[in-house]
Amino acid sequence: MDSNEFRKQAHLMVDWMADYMENVEDYPVKSQVAPRDIYEQIHAAIPEQGEKMESIFSDFKKIILPGITHWQNPNFYAYFQANTSPPSILAEMLTATLGVQGMKWETSPAATELEEKMMEWLGDGIGIPEGWAGVIQDSASMATLSAILTAREKRSNYQVNDEGYGGYTNLRVYCSDQTHSSIEKGAKIAGVGKRNVIKIPTNDLLEMRTDLLLEQIEADIAEGFQPLCIVAALGTTGTMAMDPLEAIGKIANDHNIWLHVDAAYAGAAFLLPEYKILMSGIERADSFVFNPHKWLFTNFDCTAYFVKDKKGLLNTFSILPEYLKTASDGLVNNYCDWGIPLGRRFRSLKLWFVLRYYGMEGLQKLLRFHIELAVWMETEINKRPDFELVVPRSMNLICFRYVPKGVDKLEDLNTLNEQLMQKLNAMGKLYLTHTKIHGIYTLRMSIGQTNVAQSHIKNAWKSIKETAVDLTNNNKGE
Structure with a gap:
């Protein structure tokens, strides 16, 4: 394909892309194919x-x-968002054109140095302590695995990397019973073992109970286990519950346990001064992760991973065969030594475009607007006797269910709410997912798509109410 043909085809596709972004609401949110x-x-x-x-x-x-589920449809309320934005898309086009493999500084100095600066911007913006270092990973799952591996190596004085596990076969990882499956997966891959991931019960708000965490750690030590890592969640996947970071950090520090903070979704909100209180105690942590590719308008994949001890990270992952040696080694960051993959995409470019295009004020305005929409939805639910919040709203996430008069058994309510969600999703007008909270089938509504407006939320609430009533009437007719 010569440059003239490429230019022609590119213009056609960019025109289609612009039309798609303008008309994405015309597509069913969830793919309807079999x-x-x-x-x-x-x-x-x-x-x-x-x-x-x-x-x-x-x-x-x-x-x-x-066969596409349209994640950029403003009526996408499922899971957590994977947002794009025009500046991010434009940067991705440039990234694809450049085709950079940014494994080392010398393979493209701009890719390395822009990443270093972007991590400083983000760290300063959300409140990462001075002196920490950051790197862009592909996902929070990879960042969590990196944290567990680094904790393992520091615990064993880097013996496991060199000689295998030896006497380090009784390690334990702690998290709440609400935290992400990536923690179990990371422990499995790291050789700690799924059985040694200890899930600590939570309170009524689904926050980790630190009294039970301390009891478990002390009991494990008495039985000869070696506590390796605690994962504290600032925004659990199911309900956006916030673990008490300050108290968990004290336990971790007192027992010399690595503390990893998972704020994969909610971390973007720490750009807002009113939510920085949730970061209280971060100085006690060893690592922190959040995903700009969720709620910070940056195309997937782009995960911000911060560590207190840069040397420990490098000692865990760096390897320098002859073919990778360069004259600049030791003078610059070579990000292939900061994680598992050797090859690295030029992810910092889209982050730079987004942060510059919106600026801090623009980002804060969008985040606050999404939270305001969730407050409106929360208020509407509380007005209705046939709907209820299962747990209090957390930022922009609503967890609720339909509770019509005359349906009292938990099993029947669970079935009814599952039917409601399936019927809503099949209509294609909106997309919800669910979780279970203390056995209660709960509908989740995450309000954070880049272009969501008040009208979308009002229409979604109207559809939810009408579909719920129709479903109840139809069930009575049967």
Whole structure:
């Protein structure tokens, strides 16, 4: 493809992209296809002859789009958002064009130095203590694995990396019973073992109980276990519960246990002064993670991972075969030594574009607006006797259920709310997901898509109410 043809095709696709962003609400939020629908429409093997871009792009629209769940639809309230924004998309286009492999400073100095500066910007913005260092990872799961591995190596004086586990087979990781599955996964990959991930019970607000954490640690020490790492969640996946960081940090410091703070979604909100109180105690932690690719309008993937001890991180991951040695080693950051992968994408460019385009004021305005929309939704739910919050609103996340008069059994209410969610999602007008809280089937509404407006929330609430009443009436008719 020569440059003239590339220019022609690129203009066509950018026009389509702009139209898509403008009209994304016209698509059903959740894909409506059945399993294997897409697979069966795709050629069985690589074509013998090359095809024209017009044909390929036509098939993209005809085959691929129906199988897309439109995460950028303002009516996407499921999971947590994976937001984009125009400046981030434009930066991704440049990133793809440059095709940088930023494993070392010398492979593209700008990729390394921009990343270093962006992590300083973010760290200062959310309240990371001075002296910490940051690196961009691909996901919070990878950051959590990095934290567990670094904790393991520091605990063993880097013996495990050199000689294998030896006498370090009785390590333990602690988290609440609400924390993300990535902690178990990380412990499995790190060789700690799923059985040695100890889940600490939570209180009525689903926050980790520090009295039970301390009891468990002391009991484990008495039985010969070695406490390795505590993971504190500032915003759990299910309900955005906030673990008491200050108290957990004191326990971690008193017992020389690595403290990793998982703020994957909620961390963006720490750009707001009114939420910085939740970071109280961060100086006691050893590592911290949040995802700009969730609620900070930056395309996936872009995870901000901060560590107190840069040397410990490098001692865990650095390796320098002859072919990677360069004259600048020791003078600059080589981010291939700051995590598991050798190859690295130029992720900092899109972060730079986003932070400069919106500025601190613009970012804070959007975050506050999303929280205000959630407050409005919370108020509306509280007005209705047939709906209730299962736990209090946390930032921009609403956890609620439908409780019509005459349906009293937990099992029946759970079934009814599951039917409600499935019916709403099948309509394509909005997309919700669920969690279970103390056995209660709970609908989750995460209000944080980049372009969500008051009108979207009002229409969503209208659909929820009407569908719930219709469902109850239909069940009575049966």
